[in-house]
Amino acid sequence: MNDMSPTREERVEKLKGLGSSRKRVEDARFTQGKGNYVDDVKLPGMLHGDFVRSPYAHARVKSINIDAAMALPGVIAVLTAKDLEPLSLHWMPTLAGDKQMVLADGKVLFQGQEVAFVVAEDRYIAADACELVEVDYEELPVIVDPFEALESDTVLREDLEAGADGAHGPRKHHNHIFLWEEGEKEATEQVIDSAEVVAEEMVYYHRTHPCPLETCGSVASMDKVNGKLTLWGTFQAPHVVRTVASLLSGIEEHNIRVISPDIGGGFGNKVGVYPGYVCSIVASIVTGQPVKWIEDRMDNLMATAFARDYWMKGKISATKEGKITGLHCHVTADHGAFDACADPTKFPAGFFHICTGSYDIPVAYVGVDGVYTNKAPGGVAYRCSFRVTEAAYFIERMIEVLAMELNMDAAELRRINFIKKDQFPYQSALGWEFDSGDYHTAWDKALDAVDYAGLRKEQEERVAAFKRGETRKLLGIGLTHFTEIVGAGPVKNCDILGMGMFDSCEIRIHPTGSAVARLGTISQGQGHATTFAQILASETGIPADSITIEEGDTDTAPYGLGTYGSRSTPVAGAATAMAGRKIRAKAQMIAAYLLEVHDNDLEWDVDRFVVKGAPERFKTMAEIAYAAYNQAIPGVEPGLEAVSYYDPPNMTYPFGAYVCVMEIDVDTGEHEIRQFYALDDCGTRINPMVIEGQVHGGLTEALAIAMGQEIAYDKLGNVKTGTLMDFFLPTAWETPNYTTDFTETPSPHHPIGAKGVGESPNVGGVPAFSNAVHDAFRAFGLRQSHMPHDHWRIWKTANDLGLHG
Amino acid sequence: MSLELTDEILIPASRDVVYAALNDPEVLKECIPGCEELIKHSDTELEAKVVLKIGPVKAKFGGNVILDTGGAPETFSLTGEGSGGAAGFAKGGADVTLTEQGEETLLTYTAKAEIGGKLAQLGSRLVAGTAKKLSAKFFTNFKNKLSDEEAEAA
Numbered sequence: 015m016n017d018m019s020p021t022r023e024e025r026v027e028k029l030k031g032l033g034s035s036r037k038r039v040e041d042a043r044f045t046q047g048k049g050n051y052v053d054d055v056k057l058p059g060m061l062h063g064d065f066v067r068s069p070y071a072h073a074r075v076k077s078i079n080i081d082a083a084m085a086l087p088g089v090i091a092v093l094t095a096k097d098l099e100p101l102s103l104h105w106m107p108t109l110a111g112d113k114q115m116v117l118a119d120g121k122v123l124f125q126g127q128e129v130a131f132v133v134a135e136d137r138y139i140a141a142d143a144c145e146l147v148e149v150d151y152e153e154l155p156v157i158v159d160p161f162e163a164l165e166s167d168t169v170l171r172e173d174l175e176a177g178a179d180g181a182h183g184p185r186k187h188h189n190h191i192f193l194w195e196e197g198e199k200e201a202t203e204q205v206i207d208s209a210e211v212v213a214e215e216m217v218y219y220h221r222t223h224p225c226p227l228e229t230c231g232s233v234a235s236m237d238k239v240n241g242k243l244t245l246w247g248t249f250q251a252p253h254v255v256r257t258v259a260s261l262l263s264g265i266e267e268h269n270i271r272v273i274s275p276d277i278g279g280g281f282g283n284k285v286g287v288y289p290g291y292v293c294s295i296v297a298s299i300v301t302g303q304p305v306k307w308i309e310d311r312m313d314n315l316m317a318t319a320f321a322r323d324y325w326m327k328g329k330i331s332a333t334k335e336g337k338i339t340g341l342h343c344h345v346t347a348d349h350g351a352f353d354a355c356a357d358p359t360k361f362p363a364g365f366f367h368i369c370t371g372s373y374d375i376p377v378a379y380v381g382v383d384g385v386y387t388n389k390a391p392g393g394v395a396y397r398c399s400f401r402v403t404e405a406a407y408f409i410e411r412m413i414e415v416l417a418m419e420l421n422m423d424a425a426e427l428r429r430i431n432f433i434k435k436d437q438f439p440y441q442s443a444l445g446w447e448f449d450s451g452d453y454h455t456a457w458d459k460a461l462d463a464v465d466y467a468g469l470r471k472e473q474e475e476r477v478a479a480f481k482r483g484e485t486r487k488l489l490g491i492g493l494t495h496f497t498e499i500v501g502a503g504p505v506k507n508c509d510i511l512g513m514g515m516f517d518s519c520e521i522r523i524h525p526t527g528s529a530v531a532r533l534g535t536i537s538q539g540q541g542h543a544t545t546f547a548q549i550l551a552s553e554t555g556i557p558a559d560s561i562t563i564e565e566g567d568t569d570t571a572p573y574g575l576g577t578y579g580s581r582s583t584p585v586a587g588a589a590t591a592m593a594g595r596k597i598r599a600k601a602q603m604i605a606a607y608l609l610e611v612h613d614n615d616l617e618w619d620v621d622r623f624v625v626k627g628a629p630e631r632f633k634t635m636a637e638i639a640y641a642a643y644n645q646a647i648p649g650v651e652p653g654l655e656a657v658s659y660y661d662p663p664n665m666t667y668p669f670g671a672y673v674c675v676m677e678i679d680v681d682t683g684e685h686e687i688r689q690f691y692a693l694d695d696c697g698t699r700i701n702p703m704v705i706e707g708q709v710h711g712g713l714t715e716a717l718a719i720a721m722g723q724e725i726a727y728d729k730l731g732n733v734k735t736g737t738l739m740d741f742f743l744p745t746a747w748e749t750p751n752y753t754t755d756f757t758e759t760p761s762p763h764h765p766i767g768a769k770g771v772g773e774s775p776n777v778g779g780v781p782a783f784s785n786a787v788h789d790a791f792r793a794f795g796l797r798q799s800h801m802p803h804d805h806w807r808i809w810k811t812a813n814d815l816g817l818h819g
Numbered sequence: 820m821s822l823e824l825t826d827e828i829l830i831p832a833s834r835d836v837v838y839a840a841l842n843d844p845e846v847l848k849e850c851i852p853g854c855e856e857l858i859k860h861s862d863t864e865l866e867a868k869v870v871l872k873i874g875p876v877k878a879k880f881g882g883n884v885i886l887d888t889g890g891a892p893e894t895f896s897l898t899g900e901g902s903g904g905a906a907g908f909a910k911g912g913a914d915v916t917l918t919e920q921g922e923e924t925l926l927t928y929t930a931k932a933e934i935g936g937k938l939a940q941l942g943s944r945l946v947a948g949t950a951k952k953l954s955a956k957f958f959t960n961f962k963n964k965l966s967d968e969e970a971e972a973a
Contacts, residue, residue: 066905069937728820730820731935732935733939739944
């Protein structure tokens with residue numbers, strides 16, 4: 015039956031494919047409190063687990079007495095390392111080639127470390143029992159400074175063989191983890207030594223934490239009758255968890271089902287495997303009942319994967335005219351007590367290579383020394399794309415410092431050093447090939463939108479007025495042009511624990527024309543159910559509203575490496591497009607059969623195949639779908655489904671231009687964001703509304719990080735910011751309005767030209783806010799002031815610069 | 820986490836009376852907020868069990884205190900450490916000076932402590948504020964106790 019009325023425009027609109035600001039299908043359940051999170055999982059006979067945690071940052075565990083805890087009614091078991099040892103589970107491998115304790119084995123190495131796991135009938139009894147467990151500690155010297163760690167006689171990791179190599183090569187000290195290097199060391203040093211102008215600075219990106227609204231947790235249910243383990247959890251990579259769980263437990267993968275239900279924010283905090291997951295599995299096997307573990311906020315901030323903590327010493331050289339000639343960077347990376355930094359195996363410092371930024375730098379060198387300290391393990395988290403946030407902050411600060419050294423406008427310095435559009439694909443001095451970019455267009459658009467020249471003039475007048483004593487407020491203009499690297503990644507050099515970083519999509523079209531598609535990724539709020547259906551709608555002509563997207567159940571979803579580092583769109587999005595094209599290819603054959611023409615006589619038009627030259631003769635996808643189940647077509651199998659596993663040929667390189675205009679009160683240290691303009695180029699834009707939401711969210715995280723949020727330790731190793739009283743999470747009160755804008759430079763190697771955007775606003779936002787603070791004090795000589803720029807630190811900066819009279 | 824408290828209180832009693840009271844385990848047990856047990860093992864060693872509530876953290880702390888009475892009754896100091904199990908631990912000390920002011924005594928003290936564990940994670944604001952309050956309560960109790968005794972004696 016041929017339909018008559020809709021115009022082409024109407025058909026495109028009905029599809030809600032690429033480019034449509036389709037409303038998110040997830041939001042109905044999230045806004046009505048009808049989501050299904052791990053803590054919503056309730057099973058008959060389910061027990062609850064909680065941890066006894068170390069108050070000390072470094073101590074020997076002399077003894078653990080569980081008698082009083084076990085005597086409490088409702089307590090079923092108390093597990094310690096001794097109980098896990100026969101199963102070889104008292105330690106587990108990390109996603110960085112190291113190993114970490116599941117429960118304290120002889121000593122504890124960071125405050126909050128798990129010492130014993132109490133299993134009880136309810137959460138409250140478990141908490142009470144935790145306080146009854148008596149642990150005898152013997153304090154050891156605490157190291158919270160990575161530089162001190164590399165000089166100290168105190169051995170943190172007594173489990174590692176002295177003198178032996180680590181997972182990434184030789185260790186030069188008992189508290190050293192690895193040295194990773196890239197680029198040309200000697201050539202770079204030579205260029206810098208003989209340069210006309212050199213700017214040198216230590217840029218510190220402080221330790222913070224993603225603090226997702228939902229904390230981590232799991233429910234493990236071992237069915238002894240069927241021999242199957244089901245594990246619900248806050249997992250950003252459910253398939254990897256299944257493989258790891260199989261390797262650790264000895265249960266074959268086909269007998270393990272891992273389910274990531276709705277996840278209330280991941281941000282990299284939920285990539286790694288935590289002792290809580292392992293203990294809930296063991297407890298379920300031991301007790302024969304389901305066991306739930308849900309951490310509270312203090313547990314989350316103290317003991318789960320932190321972000322950043324990179325001391326980056328930079329040297330940048332340039333000609334007198336401002337053309338950059340070389341970049342040298344040495345990083346001291348504070349990894350905490352265990353290296354649980356979830357990076358691809360070959361890259362212990364992630365993709366820090368991107369520290370050359372948006373600039374055409376002919377020669378560069380970077381060396382990263384990873385160090386153990388008495389702090390929680392982790393490192394790669396918080397929209398960092400594997401250390402890209404650190405790299406972008408580094409180069410955007412170095413550019414500002416170089417501009418001061420050259421006495422040159424920082425916007426102009428950037429412009430004359432940008433990689434030019436015709437230089438792409440661009441081979442960077444540190445190894446990666448940037449796919450596409452048009453930095454000059456983005457930069458000009460951004461500076462124009464904020465009237466940059468006008469702002470500089472206003473700033474000049476403000477400095478004069480300040481010096482005359484007419485005002486106590488300074489104006490800062492924070493500039494950033496970032497290039498980032500996402501979409502991990504090509505299997506030949508990107509793997510997590512040996513699993514190549516491809517991703518997948520499997521689609522099945524139903525007889526009546528709707529479809530279900532399953533992916534190897536897992537949304538934690540990014541809106542995959544909305545956006546991936548849009549990709550399929552454009553590829554297959556089935557309206558997005560008629561496509562269900564499923565993720566997270568390893569029994570049904572094809573193997574994937576999960577969602578983090580903005581990899582879903584570049585990798586799984588590509589797989590989705592390719593699977594959609596396979597569907598369309600088969601659909602073409604079916605249409606040709608139905609229309610009695612040759613395959614090549616047909617052309618694709620939005621949602622149908624049309625006979626070339628005879629537009630009244632066509633078959634819609636709905637008709638083709640039915641035919642796939644209804645017709646006996648020679649040479650064509652019945653049904654209509656396809657699967658694609660996609661190995662990306664390269665990473666993708668989104669970029670952006672951000673400008674932050676900030677007012678600072680030098681007497682109170684308070685700030686006010688007058689304006690924040692963010693231009694993002696993520697290639698093809700699947701859903702503009704979703705992109706804007708991502709940018710708003712990432713910018714707000716960036717605001718938090720730059721302006722007050724931190725995980726701070728005192729010299730005893732106490733976490734000083736372990737609750738939301740001290741850990742800054744912006745509310746509506748602190749959050750400014752954002753102006754978002756875009757350019758669109760597609761990726762030449764991606765099937766739909768999309769690059770991914772989730773990480774970008776955090777990558778570009780932090781330097782924009784931080785540069786604004788620095789810029790406000792530039793006229794008074796400030797070169798570098800470490801983040802976070804909370805009121806006290808800003809006040810102190812003003813004081814140190816003599817601005818308090 | 821480092822804590823420092825310093826204060827001075829005028830106590831309506833002679834220095835010798837004040838000094839004796841500060842060394843009397845019965846007086847101390849009555850005046851220390853939340854004190855459940857105070858045992859004097861010797862002239863210089865004390866052991867105490869105190870229930871403390873600081874914000875959401877409530878715990879029973881067991882501690883040992885050593886007195887250095889070398890400069891008594893003008894000055895003396897004490898050092899100690901305590902553990903509250905899951906709630907955390909503390910160690911520190913205080914220097915106390917007693918100055919005669921007519922029939923009254925001016926008591927000045929400077930106390931320094933290192934705090935660790937859950938208590939420290941609550942942040943110095945909460946802990947310092949509560950420590951000040953508890954300290955003030957102790958000295959109010961102490962003053963009142965001595966005033967009552969003076970009144971009884973009179």
